[in-house]
Amino acid sequence: MSRAVIFALGCGLLSAVLYASALVGAAGSLLLVFLVQLPLFVCGLSKEEGWIGAALAGAAGTAAMVLAGGPWAAGNFALAEAVPAILLSQRAGLRRPRPDGSVEWYPAGGLILWLTLYALAVLGGFMLLYLAAEGGLEGELRRGLAALLASLELSISPEGQAVVDAFVAIMPGLAGATWLLITLGNATLAQALLQRFRRNLRPGPELASIAFPAWLGLLLGASALLALLGPGSLGFAGRNFCFVLTIPYFFSGLACIHVALTRWQSGPRPVVLIYIALALVVIILSWLAVMAIAAVGVLDQLCGLRRRLARPEDRLK
Secondary structure, eight states: OOHHHHHHHHHHHHHHHHHHHHHTTOTTHHHHHHHTTHHHHHHHTBTTTHHHHHHHHHHHHHHHHHHHHHHHHHHHHIIIIIHHHHHHHHHHTOEEEOTTSOEEEOOHHHHHHHHHHHHHHHHHHHHHHTTTSTTHHHHHHHHHHHHHHHHTTOOOOHHHHHHHHHHHHHHHHHHHHHHHHHHHHHHHHHHHHHHHTTOBSSOOOOGGGOOOOHHHHHHHHHHHHHHHHOOHHHHHHHHHHHHHHHHHHHHHHHHHHHHHHHHHOSSHHHHHHHHHHHHHHHHHHTHHHHHHHHHHHHHHHHHOHHHHHSOHHHHTO
């Protein structure tokens, strides 16, 4: 058995151990949930392994989860952890030569876009799966949450019930958007680790270069319109699709902020300090900050905000 195969299998088993530890509620399990995909991406984005290694690691992790938690846990692991890591690793490895002899890698914006479409497809699949149920997926979630509260012998006031209903109405989209951020965070961390040890397959992406096609904005607008005007399950779908589609524009907004900071800062240290402050704001304010930064990304696509913020010499590039 080659060293590459052993490394891939080890990454898959480590990912399964992290996932299983989170399922059984081990100490520090909340942190473990955030790191489940890290070994898969370390394997998939390394120059020795690539997406084939990620596929082998994902298969090993899924097989381990069959033994540890049964088919249901293995299916969840494959859908939420293994398949996205394989997809992103495969896309990240695509490249083509330029006329000047350099290499053009698959753009970072394209990677985020593929992962967003995957999240939308999974979310849409669950909605179709429960389409025949009373109230669709929203009704199923409402009944499941009510059963959980009843099992805990908790009673809720009418005001509290209104809050619960409002949360259920956006819960799948919120979960999907959070998953997107965690997945992209793991991929970014894996890339940074590989670059640190010079094992990276591709160079790190430039934040300022992240861009998305115009049709993604149209899709976001259509989802928002559906959320406002759509009845029943259609409005539910529009609301939750909006949350997922916000994430690409969050990164586009970060790119605008990055461009603005590189124009007005006098060295690398102020930019680092401002990014640390920005991260703290996002953590503290949570989705309010994410939505605000995503709004900047939408403005960038509509009126070329990033180019207006760039230094004059950079606009000519």
